Structure formats: C-alpha cells, structure tokens
Amino acid sequence: MFRRILIANRGEIALRILRACRTLGVEAVVTYSEADRDSLPVQLADEAICIGPADARRSYLSAPAVISAALVTGCDAVHPGYGFLSEDETFAEVVRAHELTFIGPPPEVLDRFASKEGTRRLLGAFGLPTIPGSDGMLRDDEHALAEAERIGYPVLIKPSAGGGGKGMRMVRTSRELESAIKICRSEAKSAFGDDSLYLEKWLDDNRHVEVQVAVDRYGAGVHMGERDCSVQRRHQKILEESPTPALSDAARASLAQTAVRAVVAAGYENIGTLEFLVDGEGNAFFIEINCRIQVEHPVTEMLTGIDLVALQIAIAAGEPLGLRQSDITFNGHAIEFRINAEDPAHDFRPGAGVVERYHAPGGPGVRMDSHLYPGYEVPPYYDSLLGKLIVWAPTRDAAIARGRAALEELLVDGVTTNIEIHRALLENEAFLEGRMTTNLLDRVGGAAFLAAAAAR
C-alpha cells in the first residue's frame, strides 16, 4: 500500500478520496488553487499545497504543478479524481516517469482505451454489442455522408477525444450533417486539441445504463452491477439510480457479465465504467468506457457495501482484487441526486456565492457527500457540483420516499441550486414509473418541468 497520496482534485471528490485514505491509514496531501484556499478538503487534509492560481489550466490541469507538488510533499502516488487530469494518458506516463503511481489504469491501458471509436471496435471484438457507427474516423465530408447513409439517420456526430457533450451534434438529414460537421470539428479542436470525429447511430428515446467493473493487475475481474443515468440535461447526468428500471433482472445480470468478460479479455485494469444506450425494446449498445472513478459511484457503494475509492487505490498499489463475483451481493435500491449551483428556472445558469446556511439531511439510508459548510464561498471558476445526496432503501418506492424527505430537509442558503428540479423529478410521472429517457428534461425545459411539478 502507498504511504502518502497526493489528491490532485478539489470539491466533494477530493473530500471523498481523503476519507478513503483515512480508512486505509494512508496520509493525504490535497492540492489547491488560490480560489480553493478555504475549501473543506484543504482544511481537513494532513497537508495542503497551493499549486497555482484560480485558472485550472495553471493549477488542477497543470501536470508539472501537480507532479512537482507530489514530489516536494513526499507522496508516492497521485489520485486524479474525475475530470481534470484523470483520463490523460500523457499525464499518467509522466507521473510514472517520476517514480510515482497514477491511481487509475496504467498509462498503456489508458492509451489502449483513449480513442472512443477504437474502444468500441476493440470491445465489440470481445463480444460486446456496440452501437452501430462509422467504420473508423471520418476522413472527409464525402466519407461522412456515405457512412451516415449506411448507418441510417438520425446519427450522432462525436469527437473521438473528450466528453461533456462538446463537439457532439445529432443530425437527421444529410444537409444537417454537412453543416454540423464543420462546427463539431472546430469545437472538438478547441476543446480537446483533436478534431477527429466519428458517427454513431442515434436512438431517439434512449436510456443510459452503465456497468461498474473492477479488474486487478492479475486479470481477475468482477462487475458491481449497473447504474441508470437516464435523467440528463444536455448529456450531463443529474440523477442516477440502481438497479435500472429499464431492464429485467435477467437482462441486467447478463449485460454486466458480458461487460466484465469483454474488459478482462481486452486487458483492462483498475475500476472502470462501461456506458450503454438502451433502446425501447431493452437492447443495450456499448458506447464508451470511463477509466476513472465516477461522480455517481456512491450508488453502487450503497448497494454492494464496497468502498470503490479504497478498492481503486488498492488495485493501483498492485494488490489482488480479493473478491470473486459470488462475493458481491446487491441489496435494495439507491438514488443519487447531484446538487449543483445552477438555476433550473433560468436555463440552469451556473451560480456562485457564499453558502450562508447549510444543513445536510440524515437518517437511515441517507448519505451526503459534499464539501459545503456555512460560510464557504463557492468559487465561479469550476464545475457547479456542490455535492451529492444519496438515499438507499429496500425498494425503489421506499428510496423515492426517503429521497423526498431528505430533499425536504436539505438546506443550502445563499447559492441558487437545482434542489427544486430533484423535488420535481420525484413528482414526475415518467420518473416514478421508471420511464425516464435522456432527452426528456431537454425536451420539456427546466422551467416548464418545475411548473408542471408545482401544478400537481
């Protein structure tokens, strides 16, 4: 096991990793930018070190700053959290070149799974049903039009690098394709420095289901079931739950088993998440893999009782998994609500400011992962996630009831949040019946969604 870990992230995930370090008996050093000087992880860490100004490109995204911080504080491993440098294979390589361990897949594994389009073909070859798509990267407009014709409209134009919906467009006709492809190229180029694009078949009313896997260095792998992340806004998840209401128990088990078999065969290592689109008939198509801890990992922790961050650290330290599939049991139902500093009544406009009062809900089956405290100033420079409220109960209905009670109790004063959208979701018929699709919130709009819930 490691002696001292550098946490190269901020906010709730920095705190989550710090907690995992504490339970493992590993010291933790937290990096921070000047804008995060007063943050909770900085205050609670064994040591904290300022790595740069508020601008993330010169702090949390600066590989030299992060690695230098690890070296001068005597760390032997770097935990990148999610976002920032977490899936950057070059960063992982430089970390290793300085005789530190990157907590995540080794650089060569990250490299193998770096291209989304390549990963789709790789895992397809190992038996995963993949979404129909273009044969390789789009060479030019002519190639794009021919491939779209072959796949059949609507299609989704996707950049090979990056994520978060940038450089992504859904098109229904060849004319739309021709104009959108230029925009996607320039967006992808400026966001990820790579303008290679590919096409995927677009499913209109799809659901987003993902499978959590863990594979050790010795090729032993398990799955930890799935999470349903169909409640989204512009490709950003806002509520996740498990088990998914979209699939039967048999279909869920079969999807998870197929997923873990494919990644083990393809040589994956560490924890990871395989994302699938599920159509109206319950057919699942693999779209991409996330080689890191995910925001919504607590949903799986609540069902399995496994500390995923601690497991991730142990695998990176070279420890055997120590778990067989039969050791993993799934208990009850969990829902996670992402609490964001954004205003659902005004097109989810992001906010900042001082948290004047903060109260985290409690009680059986209620967990709050958040870096908030009264008096904390939410800086405007980073993503808007303030924390995650996770509820667990033996059944979905009971979990929804606990969710309502906990959301009622949750108090964040001084900063506009999306708490109301979660309260509205728990009154929404499509959600209550387990029929949520990824486009529902966007189709209705945040303000209209709130109004509909208020009218009930």
Next chain:
Amino acid sequence: MPDTGPQRDRTAGAALREADHAGIARLAEELLPALIAKLGTTHLGELEVREGDWHVRLRRPYGTAPGEGRRASDKASRTQPGHEGHGHGRAAPEGQRTARAGGGASGITAGTGAASASTNGTGADDVPVDRSRSIATSPAVGIFKPGSRAASGTRVRAGDSLGTVDVLGVPQDVPAPVDGIVGSTLVEAGMAVEYGQDLIRIELATPAAAKS
C-alpha cells in the same frame, strides 16, 4: 409543499439576503476602494467605518510592514511535516467577520473584487493590500534557489531575477515585483515552496513604505 419552518425561513432569508447583497455591492464598489487607498497612504494600523447596519473594518496584519502578510510564517509552518497551517485566517475572529463581508462583496461584483483578491493571494486577509509591491512570491510549486541578486542590500529593478523555483528540474524565475533594495529572504535555499508563497522581501525606496 408543506409550509415547514425551514421553508418559511428560506423565503425570509432570501429577502434579507437580497438586501444584504445590495448593501455589500454598494460597499464594495464605492466605499472599500476609497478606504483601501486611504489606508495605503497612512501608517494607520486600522480603519473602521460605520453606516446603517454595516460596519467595515480594515486592518493591517499585525507586526508586519505595510504590504506584507502573515503568509511567510504561515508557510513556514506548513512546509514542515505535521498537521499545522491549514486554517487560513482562523486565528483572528475579528478578521473573519471582516473577511466575510469582503467575500460576499466579491461574489456580487463577480470578478472585480474577487479576482484581484485571489490573484494577489489576499483571499482571507484582513487588509486587501497589494503585497506584491514589496514581496517576491513563488511562481510555482518546487524547490527554491535564491540567485546572486537575492543578497540583502542588493539594489534591484522590477523584473530582475532574484532566483528560481525549480519545477521538475525546470527553473522558473522569481522576479522582483518592484524597484527597491533586497531585504530578508524568508525561505532557506533548497526548501520546497508552494505557488504564491512569500520568498524575498523588497524594501521600497519611498519613505512611507520603507522600514528597515
């Protein structure tokens, strides 16, 4: 939704907050810059102004020359192993309250107050004095190596290199922030430093700020 206690409080709180924010914004835009300028030209340690429900107190960090914060000592404890040095500004409750008012203000003015405060690293300080005028700070996380011009008493021009901070073996210049005379060096050669850490004091030539 039932009209529960916290629910009512939320609405009342929102109204109060709005009034507060308007007040803070006005203070930040009109009063604070004038007060800071005033304090900067004097040898006063503290200035307080009352107006309505609000009072603003500006105070220099105790025991330091104008333009120098408590950060040097703060960092010194932080670079040693152990559990010290994480609570910024926790020591002074009076300062906390003043800082809170400042924090709210910077949230409202979105950038002006907040940006200058954070880029100068004065975030939680009592006095938002521009310390870069008299302290050379670290440009990066790394190992500090003072140069030949870092010797006390050396006359330097703004931009002169006083030494380097080595980041993974790549030296980054520590430039003199102002024209002046090199004073004490606050960090020993070969020590690890963090971004923005105070490194070398520069005594200004002007009579108001020079103090040796």
